[in-house]
Amino acid sequence: MMNNLFESMNIALSMSQYDKLEKYYSFLIDENEKYNLTAITERKDVFIKHFLDSMLIKNSGVEVAHKTIIDIGIGAGFPSIPIKILEPSIKVTGLDSLNKRITFLNQLVQVLELDHCAFIHGRAEDFGQDSQYREGYDIAVSRAVAELRLLLELVMPFVKINGYFIAYKSIKTKTELDDAQNAFQCMKSELVEVQKVILPDGYGERDLLIIQKRGKIEKKYPRKPGVPKKNPL
Template identity: 45%
Template sequence: MNPEQFQQRLADHGIKLTTAQMEQFAKYYQLLITANHHVNLTRITDEKEVYLKHFYDSIIGALAEPRLQTAALTLCDIGAGAGFPSLPLKIAFPQLKVTIVDSLNKRIKFLEELVDQLGLTAVRLIHDRAENFSAKKSSHREVFDVVTARAVARLSVLSELCLPAVKVGGEFIAYKALAAPTELAQAQVAIQKLGGQVRQTVKLLLPKINEERNIIMIDKIAPTPARYPRRPGVPNKKPIQ
């Protein structure tokens, strides 16, 4: 998917990117490739693949949840890595108020430079473990309209890292691929214990290659119990069952 095809495919879905936004994506790609020589950000470096498997793939969350396209939502991206999915969403939908959390300071430094170079506003970058970010006494606990995560961990673990940051009435959007049904079945107990309720899974295909993507949308219907998230490392070693 070249930049022109990227723009046209989104336009087919009613998402019309301006020349300025396309320039931001072009600069994003160049900065990503340059920084990738020094910081391990992505295995995907071919321009067409980046536009398809990173930029377009990030924005499909807004096809599943149209509110992302128009509402001034507070969005927190847990374990964003090189900024996916939150920064492509932010470029496409500037009204979003984005907070990015990542445990590796080198990635946060890259994102700081990226946000500055792209001229993005209302973006906060936080170097922290997800377990600490939304812990019991954290000011970030249960305050976000939407929390997103893409390619971070299996859903049973991811739910404990993300749902504590979602406010009651908000939602957690997990980007998953083919394993989504299995992961969702294994995560049902964790989701319920953490105050979540699965609303739906939206199945989409990446154009050209027809790779399956599943956007799992989980509503926050009750406060997360104070004991969650557990201390760093524990959710991954001992997922809630």
């Protein structure tokens, strides 16, 4: 039955991929009490709200195969780990400010036997200034982390010129876009498209914001930890 829901969204999973999602779900629920990873625990809810939702990038028009992807505020692995299951050729870097989530993710990729996944404990403000990571990724993703004008400053320094940031949003998209006009300019970025997706079985709507980086960002961005949130662009 779950497979039908994925197929209804034009996402075809092999038995091996579906098996990995089952293992992901089991491990997530087993470890959730220890790490406080998600408030969503019912099986169908997790498969649609976390797994299927994460995989919507497949229909975004942005090619992900063989790309390097950074997930800012990766949390319990969404959206980048389901994307990795769907498209094994990608290389994933996940950044999170809570070390316990990094511990969970390192265990998770062993359980799921996923390669080319690295997880960093830290803040985007710091690592966005690090030459090892700055402008190092084809695609950045972020899901339910912060409002757009803040996200742009935290995320876009990681993205290569002409690369993409795909922001997963579900409410207040228009307001956030209006508020983010200055941030788009400062981050040398352009909104390519807002894709509205209706999830199956009455699970609501999702907006995918497709944002492309058009030029080099000034070295002063991202600003020091705490400043972007306190004084957004």
